[in-house]
Amino acid sequence: MALNWMDQWWKIVIDSVVTRLQQCISNRFDVADNEPQAAALAKIIDFKLWPIVEEEDFGNEELALLVDYHRIMLQNCGNPDMVEVEWAGIKSSVYNHFKPVHTTTWDQVNNRFREDGPNLLFLVDLLLTIPSHSVECERGFSQMKRIKTGWRNRLFCSTLTSLLRILLESPRESEFDPLPAIHYWNSSARRARRAFQLRYGSRQLTSGDTESDDEGLSNDESEG
Template identity: 40%
Template sequence: MSSRFSDITDSLLSASSLADLKSWPDTFDSEFGADKLTAITDHYREFLTDRTDIELDLIDQEWMSLKTKIYNSHKPSELSWNVVWETYGETHKNCLHMIDLLLTLPGSTAECERGFSQLKIIKTEIRNKLSSSTVSNLLTVQLNSEEVEDYDATQAIHHWLRVKPRRTRHLERKLTTLTAKDDNDTVYVENETELQDPALKATVEDSDSSDDSCYDSEESVVSSDYSDCDIDI
């Protein structure tokens, strides 16, 4: 184990202890974290030089100021990085971006294992022609979505209806009673129930002009495509 993690004392792995506020000293130490922050900056320097929102020259200065303010107003072990960001993010964003990089490092391979398990469920022998982008999107949904019982689909439904024209005319009315066919084999509706959701109704009404394939403009006419409806002849 020692040979496998021989660089644990002077590497990014050691510097990652900065992200644990409970491991900070009880009292202010001007030298605390300076070398570790430098190791983090050096490790990610190639990536950070392409970022226009991070000024590397200000990181050390901001780090000293951030430590001073935290110890003057708080007890580090009782804080969270969300609170630190909300309180000092505007004036210390460069050094806090370094902490964010540490917080993205996985603590174990459990998340990877969950990803492999979900991949086997999604991409089966029957669905072996799924594209990489589709698999990636499905995995994102599976791994990051809320539980089914906690999920509110209203926003997703409205988005689905807005992104492009849909054949949603059939959602506008619920057929309750149908009369017999006339001489042209057309079925007429006697009673209708309006859609209850106002937001969905407004979306459906917007699409009425582009889809009149199932209803006549003057009276509600259901085409013979609705062969599964109960018809009282």
């Protein structure tokens, strides 16, 4: 049975929507093909993806790709040619000192091998600042809506940025140490005072004020 024009129109619309949806899903999840840097980042950064037993060539290709991609920034802060050399030594040290390797964190590696691989750890620090998904962005928008409500729509951008940074990047209350902030607050320079402005204090009566007060008292006594 031949389709009428309405059915044909709906079929065209549905086919176009399905095709577009498939393209979006493919672009979103085909990370290895479309975004090789993201796949390399995950393999290097996530210790859960490391092999249980040390492999000599593990991560070498991915690290070379990341070094080439971030070479300009690495040149400004270190020597990118030393990253792969430091990677071989630190990778072996991680397997020797941390077992099982899947429970290791980069904080532990940084504290123990900071002097052995400064260029590699700088690259790792750079990679850790790159969000691997959009959850952080969605969380940031959610917090921004909570801060900048209809009653506070005139907040300055700098104030909004500071409040968002506190909510998104500050440690938990149980882990927060307020002493550095208190010391900084106490040691910071105070706002300059006005040299020719007298401080507020008890008001000094002039001779005119005294006479007017005496006259007021005498009038009250006479009326009484």
